[in-house]
């Protein structure tokens with residue numbers, strides 16, 4: 216096992232070592248059993264009854280199988296333990312990563328690591344240690360036994376075995392090259408299938424599946440091409456090596472050499488027979504080596520993916536965390552750029568926010584407006600430390616958010632996003648999520664405040680209705696109002712709203728805004744909004760354009776002094792007028 220394997224198996228290293236020691240002793244027993252069998256035939260051929268040999272054979276066989284089973288038990292138990300340890304370690308690690316990184320990797324890829332890769336490692340850890348012990352120790356035992364029988368003949372067998380190993384190594388190297396290409400081609404097919412199946416609704420609506428299906432077809436023919444190339448380039452050497460790995464070539468070699476040596480009376484016919492039996496065993500022990508190699512190759516990619524996650528930088532946590540006593544918010548010269556894999560250097564990264572500087576007094580209402588992509592949602596993500604800012608400082612109550620423990624920071628903020636994640640529990644569980652000891656009365660009151668109660672009571676199971684996986688049984692607006700009900704229950708000092716009326720119709724929007732004004736009372740509120748009508752009441756409006764602040768002030772201030780805002784307001788009025796005119 217390579218260094219990488221050893222590192223990842225460290226938590227169960229002791230148990231794996233025990234498994235290997237037991238496997239080595241078992242293999243020693245196995246060679247002893249072969250020697251006993253040869254001895255029995257020798258005694259029978261000389262007219263003696265091999266009492267002692269038979270008893271010894273029986274005992275050795277029982278011990279051999281017991282050790283072998285014990286060795287496999289140890290490695291399998293270790294594999295189960297390691298699987299559990301790795302899943303715990305990885306989920307703890309994911310919990311400490313910046314949320315933005317978690318979103319970038321994606322839930323699909325992360326669950327693949329936690330489920331498939333950890334499972335692949337289980338198979339490797341369960342089977343590789345005994346195989347490794349067998350593959351390396353048996354040839355040594357066999358060669359020692361051969362050397363004991365006849366040293367020069369044993370040296371010849373060793374030379375022939377090394378030749379076979381050399382051929383095998385060459386084959387492995389060629390196979391390795393192919394394996395990489397094979398992996399890449401298989402990856403392409405997989406993503407083409409996932410894209411085709413997951414995006415089925417879009418695929419059917421827009422191109423009747425032709426272009427997506429075309430991509431899948433392309434990946435498939437690329438894969439077939441690689442397989443054809445493999446047949447031409449690699450298959451010949453594979454078959455050659457497989458042939459060498461059968462007992463036949465070794466048998467021919469031994470019989471040829473043995474015939475010559477016994478013609479010169481250098482070995483007896485019985486020694487030749489003993490060599491034939493033992494050398495067959497030697498060939499047999501090389502098979503686990505091939506199995507081991509296959510296992511290692513399969514585990515390698517999984518180990519790399521697990522290591523990648525374990526090596527990711529965690530959200531930095533202050534050694535002396537502080538808890539703010541006030542809840543005003545301050546963005547000081549904040550700049551930020553998303554790090555993309557293709558843009559490793561800071562210079563190359565495109566800034567999403569550039570020198571943003573504003574304060575939100577405690578219990579006031581600040582609205583963030585701006586064109587799509589101007590960085591409004593990013594601003595909220597930065598306050599929650601989904602990502603850490605590149606330059607500047609964000610403070611709550613004068614405390615830098617990096618000095619607030621991440622869980623405490625979260626406990627200060629209620630968040631209502633455009634796309635709200637729900638757990639696959641009931642409506643009641645989702646409303647009360649993250650809030651302890653909620654009475655039914657309080658929960659219903661919160662649902663009423665969020666204009667959700669009337670809908671819930673129309674459902675046959677009421678508050679106990681399951682919301683489905685990720686809340687898919689509820690509409691976008693219902694999900695959003697459920698999150699608003701949760702925010703009512705949480706009653707945290709800071710409220711962050713990202714397009715809170717995105718899913719509502721005109722009637723509900725008015726109701727929601729009324730609900731929000733209740734929710735916002737005595738809280739520091741930042742609301743990202745597209746609909747300007749909802750924010751004319753804001754104490755302060757921040758207008759972002761391409762990551763820069765172009766205006767700051769109340770609606771009245773901005774209308775009086777900010778040209779960009781005046782233009783925006785005019786455009787908004789015209790659009791509303793146009794909607795009303797056309798609706799008549």
Ligand SMILES: Nc1ncnc2c1ncn2[C@@H]1O[C@H](COP(=O)(O)OP(=O)(O)OP(=O)(O)O)[C@@H](O)[C@H]1O
Pocket residue numbers: 315319553567585586587588589590591592593594
């Ligand atoms: N996770 C991410 N990784 C890389 N780039 C991102 C990520 N999220 C957003 N961006 C980019 O950052 C810029 C700002 O995005 P952001 O979502 O903050 O804008 P926004 O003003 O909220 O837009 P909208 O009004 O459309 O929601 C966009 O150019 C977007 O492409």
